[in-house]
Amino acid sequence: MGTRLGVNIDHVATLRQLRGTPYPSIVEAALSAELGGADQITVHLREDRRHIQDQDVRDLKATLKVALNLEMAVTPEMVRFASKLRPDWVCLVPEKRRELTTEGGLAIEKNRKGVGSAIATLKKKGIQVSCFIEPSLEAVELSHQLGADAVELHTGQYCLAAQGALGARSAARREKEFVRIQKAGLRAHALGMHVHAGHGFDYENVKEVVGLKNPHGTPLFEEYNIGHAIVCRAVFVGLEKAVAEMRSLLSGYLN
Numbered sequence: 064m065g066t067r068l069g070v071n072i073d074h075v076a077t078l079r080q081l082r083g084t085p086y087p088s089i090v091e092a093a094l095s096a097e098l099g100g101a102d103q104i105t106v107h108l109r110e111d112r113r114h115i116q117d118q119d120v121r122d123l124k125a126t127l128k129v130a131l132n133l134e135m136a137v138t139p140e141m142v143r144f145a146s147k148l149r150p151d152w153v154c155l156v157p158e159k160r161r162e163l164t165t166e167g168g169l170a171i172e173k174n175r176k177g178v179g180s181a182i183a184t185l186k187k188k189g190i191q192v193s194c195f196i197e198p199s200l201e202a203v204e205l206s207h208q209l210g211a212d213a214v215e216l217h218t219g220q221y222c223l224a225a226q227g228a229l230g231a232r233s234a235a236r237r238e239k240e241f242v243r244i245q246k247a248g249l250r251a252h253a254l255g256m257h258v259h260a261g262h263g264f265d266y267e268n269v270k271e272v273v274g275l276k277n278p279h280g281t282p283l284f285e286e287y288n289i290g291h292a293i294v295c296r297a298v299f300v301g302l303e304k305a306v307a308e309m310r311s312l313l314s315g316y317l318n
C-alpha cells in the first residue's frame with residue numbers, strides 16, 4: 064500500500080460555524096474527498112468546538128467508506144467520546160484554547176501518566192493511537208515507551224520556513240527542520256512504529272518530504288494529514304479535484 068493521504072476537513076466546518084448556517088455539509092465534503100482519492104478523513108474535535116461538532120464526528124463515522132482519524136486533546140471527556148465512537152485512529156494533540164491552530168507537539172514528558180493512560184484506554188477499544196509530536200528523538204522514544212502505534216511528526220516549522228514565512232532565517236531553518244524531521248522519522252521507523260506527518264503542508268513544500276525514504280527504500284512517511292491548503296485550493300477547483308491533486312503529488316513522488 065502506498066503513502067496515505069488523510070484529508071483534514073476542519074475548515075469546511077469553520078465556514079459553516081462562521082455564520083451558523085446548516086451548510087456546507089461535512090458529510091458531503093468527506094464524500095468529495097473520498098472521490099478525490101482521500102485514504103482517510105481527519106477531523107479535530109476541539110474543546111471549544113470552534114469548527115467540528117460532536118454530531119459531525121458521529122455522522123462521519125456512520126457514512127465514511129475510508130478510515131476516520133479523530134484528533135483530540137488528552138482529556139477525560141475526549142477519551143470517553145472516542146471510546147464510545149471508536150474511530151479507526153485517534154491522534155492525540157496538545158490544545159490551547161486561544162491558539163489559531165495546533166502550536167507545537169504534545170508535551171508527553173509533562174503528562175506521561177495522562178498520555179499513557181489515554182493510549183491504553185483507547186487501544187483497549189481497538190482504536191489505533193498516534194501522538195502528534197515535535198520531530199525530536201526524545202518525543203519519538205517517549206511515544207514508543209507509552210505504547211503509541213504511530214507518531215505524527217509536526218511539520219509546521221519546516222513548512223513555514225519552506226514558505227519563506229520566517230523571514231531571513233527561513234532558508235537555514237528549512238534545512239535544519241528537514242534534518243530533524245528525517246532523523247525523528249527514521250528513529251520511529253527503527254522502533255517499528257507507523258510514521259505519519261502533518262501540519263502546514265501545501266502543494267509545494269510537501270514534495271521534498273515525500274521524497275524521504277526509510278532504509279528499505281520505501282517512503283519514510285506512510286501517511287500525511289493535510290487540511291488548510293486543500294480546503295483553500297478547493298475554493299478554485301472544488302474539493303474533489305483539490306484532493307486529487309494532492310493525492311497525485313504524494314503518489315508521483317513515491318519512486
Ligand code: PXP
Nearest residue numbers: 165195261262263288289290291
Ligand atoms: N495534523 C494535526 C495533528 C493537526 O492538528 C492539523 C491541523 O488541524 C493537521 C494535521 C493539518 O494541518 P494543516 O491544516 O496545516 O494541513
